[in-house]
Amino acid sequence: MNAQLENQLRAAKMAAREMMTLDTTDKNNALQAISEGLLAHKQDILDANAIDLKKAKENGITDAMYDRLTLDEKRIEALSASVKSLIDLPDPVGEVIREIDRPNGLKIVQVRVPMGVYGIIYEARPNVTVDIAALCLKSGNCCVLKGGKEAITTNKALMHIMLEAIAGIVPEGVLSLIENNDHEIVDELIHANDYLDVVVPRGGAGLIQFVVKNATVPVIETGAGICHLYVDKDADLSMALEIAKNAKLQRPSVCNAIETILIHKNVYEDFLPPLRAAFSKVKIYGDERTCEVIKAEEATERNYATEYDDYIVNIKIVDDVNEAIDHIYKYSTKHSESIITNNQATADLFMNALDSACIYHNASTRFSDGGEFGFGAELGISTQKLHARGPLGLREMCSFKYKIEGNGQIRE
């Protein structure tokens, strides 16, 4: 293993021991110091970011990537505020989850503890460097961060500011950035079972699948969102329209936006024309019945299996809720789905039969978010079934242990 990486991992593992019992006050002081440090060193961040942006432009990256790479004054202030907002959230560490009194007198207490050391791999979004560092600190975790190489100058500046801010408040080694951009470094990170408790890929489907298919460290898979909206025959169609607009148009680039709208055969002729009007800037792929009513291109299997993250949507007409459920089972990434209906029995069937992390009745899928769930912030949206599903808040970033008090019990 790369010696520098191994040093960082070893330091994180050492720090994780101390983080287990660190006071909430110390963690909050560290967050406060980071929040202030970001504001105090705004110009340093902008200067560093300018270097990355210049290089990015020379290398001809896309507008979307350029935007994600960019930090301006407003974004730095927002970043500082989001770090500060974690201070008021309850400390998940030490929470009693369950108490069990056994007949033999043993008292078993299940308490929440930090996970330990997170390895995080992400793309060229420097805000992620700060967001994740802050979430890890508050949840008592250590992290080793590997961001996209296009953001390296900005990330180094941000890490320098954060480390300076927290020095002496939390143990050394708690946070670190991998500065090496060799391709092998990611490979070493996702195989560092001796040091990491979990690895989380944050980014596009390619990155996530690379990590899932190659890591031997336990992975939390986040973010892939082929989400569905089903408009039932018993739907309030004006509510359905508002929710369709919100779920597709408000922010198409995010994982909790919808990719496919399923419509009951009894209502599609009424629902499609106003939808088409509201979706004027959206490219629509439709099935046969859809294409008969509105202007749309013919949808293929491949459309249903694609996460667009863009102003593109699939529309399919179904005979009943069961056909909608079957379609969702086939194509969903098990992130978020919603049914619009005034029939509670139909809603219950949909919500019980489906196996996605978040299933809505008469609401937009866009609420699948740590803030919207009341968790305050999130590491991502888990789409796997192990450990945690949906928004990964501070609690979900933790593990637990059992403390068992006895008075000499032995097993018969």
Added chain:
Amino acid sequence: MNAQLENQLRAAKMAAREMMTLDTTDKNNALQAISEGLLAHKQDILDANAIDLKKAKENGITDAMYDRLTLDEKRIEALSASVKSLIDLPDPVGEVIREIDRPNGLKIVQVRVPMGVYGIIYEARPNVTVDIAALCLKSGNCCVLKGGKEAITTNKALMHIMLEAIAGIVPEGVLSLIENNDHEIVDELIHANDYLDVVVPRGGAGLIQFVVKNATVPVIETGAGICHLYVDKDADLSMALEIAKNAKLQRPSVCNAIETILIHKNVYEDFLPPLRAAFSKVKIYGDERTCEVIKAEEATERNYATEYDDYIVNIKIVDDVNEAIDHIYKYSTKHSESIITNNQATADLFMNALDSACIYHNASTRFSDGGEFGFGAELGISTQKLHARGPLGLREMCSFKYKIEGNGQIRE
């Protein structure tokens, strides 16, 4: 992928949909039917087992392996009883874990759901075939089982009896056994991300490490147990002796038995002679101070890092509780540790500072067990931090989802 394996996996994935909403009564009826089926077909099982045992003897397997492979009337009855005992346990599926009412009127309910499809890889212990099938049924999960090749005839007989018993009660495909013994089949199983939600290796360290280091399906790591007992200066030494005897001698072959006893420097001269007497059939590896007081071989680094599962123990004298904690951090597999002391502050330090799944004060590590925790039964003892730690009971075998009720909410 092997066509037969793919059929089994596909059938399990289909069945998992139905299992999500299967009535508790149906699951219990299936367990009852299996329990009765095992008794009714006792002779078939014994006949099948005789074939495996004969072959095993010809191939010269060890006595311990032969014992684990053996089913006799008593063991079959115990197996039947253990399946039946699951009937009275509460159904974990559908339990409400948490309810969140949001200011915008959204009502978020976190409910427990089955994990989906388990892949289980285990050694030549035919009882595991039945135990795991029953646990999966009760927790609403499907499973594809790959047992050790030496037990194949017995496993096929057991699976045949179980499938006959549950036919018509639970969906087809819920349980299946991989009968193919090609080495590649395990490799295909641990990479079947499209079908499996989790894979659990049950067996020796070699099997577990192979799966952990190679699987791309999420893994729950179980069973490795380098467990420690620390006898503090403020210990009740007679309690400590009874617990040491229980934790090492009652059943040395299991993962929650101890491998190392750490003793405070103030009490070792008093504690060691009676311990040596009680451990007459135990081989002791000791540090320098230990070897000065009792007959023992000199311990090396390697001893401290070995899970013996046998009548062998390491003894090390420490200067204080912090040295004990440091030693445990270095060598523990994070399964179970115990401190014997009448000083609550020392106990709290030990329990808070350590990061093992189960940490005991004045009790034997042998209680790290689903039954002893009141979970009724267990899939194994998890030694990883993701998902669940310690005994994996029915609840821990499940995942969860969020159901969100709204009345037209859209995100601002």
